[in-house]
């Protein structure tokens with residue numbers, strides 16, 4: 318099978334936080350891109366030149382209008398040289414991998430799979446998914462992997478909101494089912510990435526991605542636990558971490574916070590735990606880190622209760638303004654956000670709640686709309702900084718509110734009677 322000459326026509330399945338930036342990266346390098354999503358609102362937005370991903374401006378979509386074709390029809394992928402799958406891989410209700418989106422996408426793709434096409438899976442998943450789950454589905458097309466079509470896994474490493482590392486400057490890992498598959502994937506990504514690292518198997522690439530996320534999860538759990546201990550010891554955890562960070566080797570900084578959110582860190586480690594259990598192996602670090610991080614919102618609520626208690630106020634009926642609802646600063650993604658857990662716990666305790674988040678206009682499940690910051694600060698009893706979005710004058714917040722509690726360390730350097738930090 319000869320690879321098609323560049324530029325290739327690339328199909329992207331799933332135009333979310335991962336798929337849309339990837340589609341843009343290929344379009345910007347002169348490729349024709351077919352962007353497929355089953356959510357008609359996304360297709361409509363793209364057709365109207367409206368971006369729904371913070372890192373991508375409407376003007377970028379406008380410039381690339383001729384090269385990026387949004388569609389909801391899998392048949393449009395038949396004309397592509399390469400198809401990249403970027404659909405969600407969440408957890409089910411019993412915290413086991415839910416591969417429904419991925420298997421559905423594979424099913425639909427196998428119906429239109431063409432000889433000579435390269436298929437790449439980018440969704441985060443447990444080792445073995447590409448070979449054990451995707452190959453059989455795609456081979457239902459009657460075509461054989463390695464000889465009729467190519468298949469590889471290449472994990473997405475995007476960090477939404479980040480500007481110092483981009484799709485181009487972040488090295489890309491690829492692992493192919495065959496050497497030919499790996500070479501095809503390498504050549505594809507070399508079009509948009511400065512460095513492509515070819516691994517021996519898709520399983521290695523799948524596990525490398527999980528290691529990256531588990532590494533973060535475990536280290537965040539470590540500093541979250543340290544923050545709880547420092548609270549008991551009456552030691553400033555931020556000063557401890559600042560101090561340790563002065564060591565130029567052998568230490569990597571992680572900051573404590575209100576818990577772990579997003580689609581990746583709270584979810585991905587459990588993909589590996591699931592696979593490990595299939596092999597009678599119980600990975601303790603993963604479970605322990607998950608336990609510590611998931612308990613962090615409750616610890617934050619306890620800190621809020623204590624802060625109000627110091628002012629002789631109960632949580633019930635107190636006006637609490639939560640600053641930031643998304644899981645990280647600068648973006649509007651609320652998936653698994655610890656702010657939601659904190660809001661829920663405070664709601665159960667009877668707090669008079671409001672929140673302000675310039676990126677999240679409403680929280681339908683909690684029946685709350687983001688309030689104007691000035692309105693929210695009027696007559697409030699306590700402000701809890703849960704996500705430190707840019708563009709907010711935190712010094713002014715501390716000056717205006719009777720009490721502020723900061724779970725992100727954004728007010729470091731500020732000392733005031735009415736200010737406490739994690």
Ligand SMILES: NC(=O)c1ccc[n+]([C@@H]2O[C@H](COP(=O)([O-])OP(=O)(O)OC[C@H]3O[C@@H](n4cnc5c(N)ncnc54)[C@H](O)[C@@H]3O)[C@@H](O)[C@H]2O)c1
Nearest residue numbers: 331332333334335354355356403404406418422440441473
């Ligand atoms: N968001 C991140 O920061 C990030 C980073 C690295 C890896 N990942 C991984 O990338 C994958 C995608 O994540 P995301 O954040 O982009 O998700 P997302 O929810 O933002 O986007 C996924 C898109 O896929 C679409 N979709 C679902 N089923 C489909 C189907 N059968 N056919 C076509 N489209 C379908 C959805 O409508 C949605 O628009 C996940 O596996 C995630 O773990 C995400």
